[in-house]
Amino acid sequence: MAEPNFPPRGSEQHLLPWLLSFLRPHRIRLALLSVLLLFQVALGVLQPWPLAIVLDYVLADRALPSAVAEWVTWVTQGSRITLLIVVVGVGVVLNLVKQFVTLHAVQLQVWTGQRLVYDLRYKLFQHLQSLALQHHVTTNTGDAVYRIDADAYSIDNLVMNGLFPLASSLAALVVMFGFMVKIDPSIALLSLTVVPFLYLSLRHYMRTLSGRIERVKDLESKLQERLYEVFAAMRLVKSFGREPFEGARYRTAGDAVMSARVDITWQESLFAAVISTITILGTALVVIVGGLHVLQGRMTIGQLLVVISYLGAVYAPLAAVAHTRGQLQSAVASARRVRAVFALAPEAVSSRDAIHTDSVRGEILFEGVGFCYPDGTEVLHDITFSAEPGEMVALVGLTGAGKTTIASLIPRFYDVNQGRVLIDGVDVRRYHIPSLRNNIAIVLQDPMLFQGTVAENLRYGRLDAKPEEIEMAARAAHAHEFISHLAKGYDTDLAEAGGGLSGGERQRLSVARALVKDAPILILDEPTSSLDAISEEAVFAALRKLRTGRTTIVIAHRLSTVRDADRILVLDGGRITAQGRHTELLESSVIYRRMCERLSVGKSLEEPESVDEMIEAARR
Numbered sequence: 047m048a049e050p051n052f053p054p055r056g057s058e059q060h061l062l063p064w065l066l067s068f069l070r071p072h073r074i075r076l077a078l079l080s081v082l083l084l085f086q087v088a089l090g091v092l093q094p095w096p097l098a099i100v101l102d103y104v105l106a107d108r109a110l111p112s113a114v115a116e117w118v119t120w121v122t123q124g125s126r127i128t129l130l131i132v133v134v135g136v137g138v139v140l141n142l143v144k145q146f147v148t149l150h151a152v153q154l155q156v157w158t159g160q161r162l163v164y165d166l167r168y169k170l171f172q173h174l175q176s177l178a179l180q181h182h183v184t185t186n187t188g189d190a191v192y193r194i195d196a197d198a199y200s201i202d203n204l205v206m207n208g209l210f211p212l213a214s215s216l217a218a219l220v221v222m223f224g225f226m227v228k229i230d231p232s233i234a235l236l237s238l239t240v241v242p243f244l245y246l247s248l249r250h251y252m253r254t255l256s257g258r259i260e261r262v263k264d265l266e267s268k269l270q271e272r273l274y275e276v277f278a279a280m281r282l283v284k285s286f287g288r289e290p291f292e293g294a295r296y297r298t299a300g301d302a303v304m305s306a307r308v309d310i311t312w313q314e315s316l317f318a319a320v321i322s323t324i325t326i327l328g329t330a331l332v333v334i335v336g337g338l339h340v341l342q343g344r345m346t347i348g349q350l351l352v353v354i355s356y357l358g359a360v361y362a363p364l365a366a367v368a369h370t371r372g373q374l375q376s377a378v379a380s381a382r383r384v385r386a387v388f389a390l391a392p393e394a395v396s397s398r399d400a401i402h403t404d405s406v407r408g409e410i411l412f413e414g415v416g417f418c419y420p421d422g423t424e425v426l427h428d429i430t431f432s433a434e435p436g437e438m439v440a441l442v443g444l445t446g447a448g449k450t451t452i453a454s455l456i457p458r459f460y461d462v463n464q465g466r467v468l469i470d471g472v473d474v475r476r477y478h479i480p481s482l483r484n485n486i487a488i489v490l491q492d493p494m495l496f497q498g499t500v501a502e503n504l505r506y507g508r509l510d511a512k513p514e515e516i517e518m519a520a521r522a523a524h525a526h527e528f529i530s531h532l533a534k535g536y537d538t539d540l541a542e543a544g545g546g547l548s549g550g551e552r553q554r555l556s557v558a559r560a561l562v563k564d565a566p567i568l569i570l571d572e573p574t575s576s577l578d579a580i581s582e583e584a585v586f587a588a589l590r591k592l593r594t595g596r597t598t599i600v601i602a603h604r605l606s607t608v609r610d611a612d613r614i615l616v617l618d619g620g621r622i623t624a625q626g627r628h629t630e631l632l633e634s635s636v637i638y639r640r641m642c643e644r645l646s647v648g649k650s651l652e653e654p655e656s657v658d659e660m661i662e663a664a665r666r
Contacts, residue, residue, distance in 0.1 A: 061381055068166055068201055075158050082151040083214045089144040091221055094355035096137030098348030104130045108346065155210070159202035167198045170384060176392035179459040180420060187278075188271030196266070197384050203377035222356040229349050233336055237357055240328035244321065251317045258310055260379040265303045272299055325361040332357055393458075393479075400478040406470050406485045408435040408566035408597035410456060416464030417451060425451045426620045429465070431613075435566065438598040440608035443617030449601045452617075453569050456599070457486045469567075487565035489573040491601075493549070493556035500529055501536040503555060507563035516562055523558035525551070568598040572607060586610075614638070 069076060102108045104126055110118055122128040174190055182190075226234035276283060276292050283292055336353055339345040345353075415429040426448045433439045441449040454460050455467050458474050467474045474482060487507060495503050504516045516536065520526040528551055532538040540547070547555075557573050590610070602608045614631055616624040616638055624635035631638040 061378065061385065064385055065201060065204060065381055068162060068169075069205065071165070072158055072161060075154060079151060079154050079158060079210070080213075082147055082154065083210060084217060085147050086144065086151060087214060087218045087221060089140060089147065090218060090359050091225065091356075092140055093137075093144065094352045096133045096140065098346075098352050099133050100130060100348075101351065102346045102348035104133065106347070155206050159206040162201045162205065163198050166201050166384070167194050170194050170198060170387060173388055173390075173392065177390055178393035179454070181390065186271040186274070188274035189267050191274070192267040192270045193383055193387055197263070197380035200377040200380035200384060203374060204381060208374045208377065218359050222359060226353055226356055229353060230336070230339060230345055233332055233339070233345075233353055236335055237328065237332055237353075239331070240324050240361075243324045247317065247320050247324065251313070254313070258306065258313075259375050260382070262303065262306045262310060263376070263379050263383060265299070265306055269296075269299050269303050272296055329354065329357050329361065397476070399476075400481075401472060401476050402478045402481045403485070404481075406566055408485075408595075409433070409468075409470050410567070410597055410599070411468040411471075412452070412455075412465070413468065414465035415452075415455065415462050415467060417448075417455065417460065417462050424620065429620075429622060431615060431622065431625060433597045433599060433613075435597050436593065436595050437612045438593055438600060438610075440600045440602045440611035440614045441617060442602045442608060442614060447617035448620045449617055450571065453488075453571065453599055453601055456567065456569065457483045457488070485565050486567045486569060487560035487563040488569045489553075489556050489560045489571060491571040491573075493552040495540055495547075495552055495555060497540060499534075499537050499539055500532065500555065503540060504536075504559050504562050507559040507561075511562050516558075519558040519561035520555075522561055523554045525554035525558050528554075566596050568593065568596055569601075570598065571601045573600075 103110055107126070118129065122132060171194055174194070223234055223237070226237065272295065276296070283289060333350075333354060336345060336350040340347055340350055410433040412429050412431050415426055416424070417426040418424040429448075429452060431439070441452060443449055451460070455462055456469070456474065458477075458479055461475060469477070469482070469485075496506065501513070501516055504519065505511045508515075513536070517526060520529055520536075529536060529538075553573065560568065560570075600607060600611065602611075608614050609628065611627070613625055613627060615622050616631065616635055618637070624631055624638060626634060633639075
């Protein structure tokens with residue numbers, strides 16, 4: 047699998063404004079959360095004062111300030127015990143109110159954070175779906191899942207565990223520093239001595255850790271890719287007995303992730319220890335100077351207690367942010383990875399004047415079509431042919447001859463580089479893409495089924511299909527009989543990818559799903575490759591009836607698939623080397639005639655049986 051074609055990391059600038067754009071739908075809740083956090087700061091400012099009052103004006107029996115002395119005397123009737131009870135009661139109320147506010151703030155913070163994550167996941171999922179098919183062909187599924195599952199949490203980690211704590215700490219710093227200046231200006235200035243050291247430590251840490259965290263994210267993504275790859279190919283792994291080999295490969299990749307993560311954790315712990323040391327030394331310095339001021343009578347014990355409490359309220363969030371700096375840096379790396387996905391351009395979008403249509407006749411015309419993939423590989427050269435409603439056109443040729451690419455150009459999975467593909471005389475690039483694809487039903491060579499009931503899988507072709515329509519399609523695809531023998535019939539739950547069903551049964555469900563869609567254009571990618579001879583004949587008998595009035599394009603790898611096609615296109619090297627009915631090609635095409643010398647229609651004369659091998663034999 048090729049590496050994902052993501053923009054270089056250096057191109058992610060202004061990451062914060064981009065991230066904040068996801069906050070706009072939640073601005074009311076975020077504003078309410080901001081108010082609650084400011085309320086917490088205000089309560090934090092008031093919280094140490096009751097104890098300070100107890101120490102200074104109850105236990106030490108200092109004279110109350112004249113501004114409140116008369117009011118306090120009236121309330122307490124001059125009793126120090128009453129004053130003690132009142133002050134302690136006020137302190138209890140303040141703490142209870144703060145707990146109440148904190149409870150609601152945390153609840154709102156968690157709800158908003160989770161909502162942000164799932165909104166981002168939804169947008170990321172939608173954007174990944176909108177990317178061109180080429181991206182999904184060349185990009186490992188595990189990487190996409192990791193970006194949705196893990197990297198999407200970056201918005202919660204950055205906003206809720208980063209921005210809000212920093213903003214709250216800044217607000218607390220401003221307010222509490224103002225109070226400290228009023229209490230003792232020299233101690234207030236002394237408390238700021240830790241700021242340069244915190245800044246230098248943070249700057250050094252960010253510079254040394256950023257690249258390592260991004261490397262860990264890449265390693266974790268590749269580890270998940272390994273899991274998806276192995277589980278998707280479990281039949282192959284078991285058939286070759288490679289469980290120990292895959293286990294060793296996973297262990298090696300896991301050891302690399304673990305070593306990188308342990309290294310980062312050590313750096314995080316070291317940085318946290320440095321920050322804690324700086325704040326402890328800053329607090330100790332303030333306590334020493336404050337203690338001297340108390341001894342000199344310049345401060346009271348209660349005032350020193352308030353100052354120490356304020357320092358704790360300011361230093362603690364800063365230290366907490368420092369302790370989680372690794373998580374925040376990881377969130378920045380994840381945000382860059384998410385933004386890299388959004389930077390990918392979606393597949394060709396419909397133009398503003400795109401044609402919307404509920405149905406088409408199904409007349410297909412290729413005019414001098416040429417196509418090459420983004421890497422420059424040329425696949426098709428001057429492809430010209432037509433297919434009329436009610437007609438079945440078969441494409442045969444070697445692997446890589448361009449059969450699947452031709453079929454993929456009709457629903458605009460890719461756009462042509464030269465020429466035109468027209469449906470009903472209109473260039474497919476002029477159609478509204480969902481409208482165009484609603485008129486096309488596709489049966490893939492590898493049948494894809496989802497978890498869910500049989501009926502839900504068949505209804506995937508048309509979500510409003512009625513039960514009788516589903517059963518009719520299943521009968522036509524020769525699937526009704528085996529469905530009826532399932533535990534709950536059409537309501538039987540299927541395992542992932544249709545596990546528990548044979549390859550032929552899965553393919554018949556895939557054919558039935560396409561028939562449920564009842565589209566005027568059918569694209570069949572070797573729809574009978576997994577069927578036995580009896581089932582194959584039954585399915586083609588149904589297709590012969592159902593293709594009436596429909597345009598059918600069949601990608602074929604064996605001659606039995608195309609024995610009654612109205613026209614067969616023989617492809618070689620991205621070009622049409624011959625076309626016609628079976629009997630016509632026997633006379634006009636040497637390659638086709640040599641194939642028929644090796645293979646009678648639908649029956650093997652000698653190995654090999656496939657068209658690909660027959661063409662190779664003809665060339666020899």
